Amino acid sequence: MADAPELADLLACPRCDAALAPAQDEGFECRGCQVHYPLLDGLPFLFSAPRASLGEWQARVHHELRRLEARAEKIESELLDKELLPLTRERLEQVRDACRDQHAKLAALMAPLLAGGEPATRETYIALRTRLPSDQGLNTYYQNVHRDWAWATGENAAAADIVLSMLPEAPGRVLVLGAGSGRLAYDLHQCTKADLTVALDFNPLLAGIGARVSRGEAIELWEFPIAPRSAEDCAVLREFDAEPARPGLEFVLGDALRAPFRKAAFDMVITPWLVDIVPLDFAELATRVNGLLAKGGSWMNFGSLAFDTPEESRCYTLEECVALVGQTGFDDVEYRTDRIPYMCSPASRHGRMEEVVSFRARKDKTVKTASRYQSLPEWLVTGKEAVPALPSFQMQAASNRIYAFVMGLIDGQRSIADMARLLEAQKLMAQQEAEGVIRDFMIRMYEDSRRSS
Numbered sequence: 001m002a003d004a005p006e007l008a009d010l011l012a013c014p015r016c017d018a019a020l021a022p023a024q025d026e027g028f029e030c031r032g033c034q035v036h037y038p039l040l041d042g043l044p045f046l047f048s049a050p051r052a053s054l055g056e057w058q059a060r061v062h063h064e065l066r067r068l069e070a071r072a073e074k075i076e077s078e079l080l081d082k083e084l085l086p087l088t089r090e091r092l093e094q095v096r097d098a099c100r101d102q103h104a105k106l107a108a109l110m111a112p113l114l115a116g117g118e119p120a121t122r123e124t125y126i127a128l129r130t131r132l133p134s135d136q137g138l139n140t141y142y143q144n145v146h147r148d149w150a151w152a153t154g155e156n157a158a159a160a161d162i163v164l165s166m167l168p169e170a171p172g173r174v175l176v177l178g179a180g181s182g183r184l185a186y187d188l189h190q191c192t193k194a195d196l197t198v199a200l201d202f203n204p205l206l207a208g209i210g211a212r213v214s215r216g217e218a219i220e221l222w223e224f225p226i227a228p229r230s231a232e233d234c235a236v237l238r239e240f241d242a243e244p245a246r247p248g249l250e251f252v253l254g255d256a257l258r259a260p261f262r263k264a265a266f267d268m269v270i271t272p273w274l275v276d277i278v279p280l281d282f283a284e285l286a287t288r289v290n291g292l293l294a295k296g297g298s299w300m301n302f303g304s305l306a307f308d309t310p311e312e313s314r315c316y317t318l319e320e321c322v323a324l325v326g327q328t329g330f331d332d333v334e335y336r337t338d339r340i341p342y343m344c345s346p347a348s349r350h351g352r353m354e355e356v357v358s359f360r361a362r363k364d365k366t367v368k369t370a371s372r373y374q375s376l377p378e379w380l381v382t383g384k385e386a387v388p389a390l391p392s393f394q395m396q397a398a399s400n401r402i403y404a405f406v407m408g409l410i411d412g413q414r415s416i417a418d419m420a421r422l423l424e425a426q427k428l429m430a431q432q433e434a435e436g437v438i439r440d441f442m443i444r445m446y447e448d449s450r451r452s453s
């Protein structure tokens with residue numbers, strides 16, 4: 001019988017795609033690029049600029065810890081109001097205490113990351129064009145952790161049943177890209193005879209929880225539901241736990257768009273809830289998945305197709321996705337759609353039904369992969385080329401000039417009508433139009449100031 005594949009044999013440098021070697025002390029290294037890829041809390045940390053990514057995630061953790069502190073302080077100041085209903089007081093005290101406890105728990109959980117050494121300079125990280133998307137915070141998918149490991153709502157089982165219905169009993173070497181805290185990867189690994197299941201995500205909070213829980217470790221964190229059902233549901237202490245996974249389930253930290261694996265390393269690549277949230281054209285992502293698969297291997301997608309890119313031509317329908325899959329080296333495309341509950345916390349009135357699309361396609365030939373993914377254009381990286389006068393930049397410049405002028409007029413005396421008259425006098429805008437524009441601008445500023453205070 002062939003030996004079970006080892007994760008280390010599948011890893012490749014995310015900069016040059018060469019095989020990685022174990023490093024002398026710990027982690028991996030690319031001898032060609034002379035880069036050391038560390039382990040973070042035992043997980044391979046395979047970002048192309050590891051020290052820069054470390055700094056980015058450290059900053060996100062600090063930001064979240066500060067946010068929890070600030071929320072507890074704000075509640076403390078609201079508690080000074082003697083007129084509060086007793087019920088309100090009780091709720092505020094409960095949430096304040098939960099924020100403080102969450103702060104301690106999160107700081108302990110993320111201690112290996114915070115102690116992970118000095119981050120790289122900003123220049124290194126820009127030069128490598130590997131910046132994380134700014135909309136991806138530590139908590140962007142925090143609710144998913146509770147869904148994965150704490151709620152007994154059947155959502156995980158519904159997802160696993162659909163995916164399992166399209167997988168072979170023995171799917172070989174499986175890669176789950178954008179695995180989050182890994183429940184689907186865990187369920188698939190447990191329910192099939194996969195030789196190896198690798199769960200990759202770039203968020204160390206999510207992957208770290210997945211790795212620990214699937215080793216049998218219990219973790220406690222607070223859930224703060226957005227529409228609590230009752231007073232006790234405003235902050236709920238959840239315990240994440242599971243039976244330890246059978247051998248062969250591995251968690252890796254890295255960027256799915258520069259997946260740190262050797263070419264053709266996997267027999268099955270699964271993309272759950274990923275294709276429509278990454279800043280990469282679906283067809284290009286398809287060629288990257290193709291490159292990761294051995295010939296005859298399969299791509300299995302699961303989740304929404306809710307593309308939201310500025311280019312309308314890239315907001316594909318299911319039919320367009322199927323056509324693009326057929327053009328990127330795959331055949332035998334099969335798909336199904338299902339309506340399932342999505343993110344329905346038992347402690348929240350918020351939640352929805354979602355129609356999910358699942359498709360599976362077989363790789364029949366290798367296609368050329370686009371060049372390495374770069375998140376920033378050349379002129380931003382080198383700083384030496386002309387900044388393009390994009391139409392959207394010009395529009396922003398024009399409106400910012402007007403806003404700057406209006407802000408300079410705020411002196412505690414002038415009304416919106418006074419300011420509109422001045423804008424007209426400066427020939428910037430007709431008075432009537434100016435009143436509406438200034439009011440909208442002031443509403444935004446007013447709302448921002450209320451949020452930030």
Ligand SMILES: C[S@@+](CC[C@H](N)C(=O)[O-])C[C@H]1O[C@@H](n2cnc3c(N)ncnc32)[C@H](O)[C@@H]1O
Nearest residue numbers: 141144178179180201202203255256257272273
């Ligand atoms: C919508 S969530 C889905 C999570 C999980 N697959 C599930 O079904 O709950 C998207 C996941 O992809 C991860 N992700 C987004 N972009 C990524 C990238 N470029 N590389 C790695 N992970 C990424 C996020 O951190 C998040 O865990």
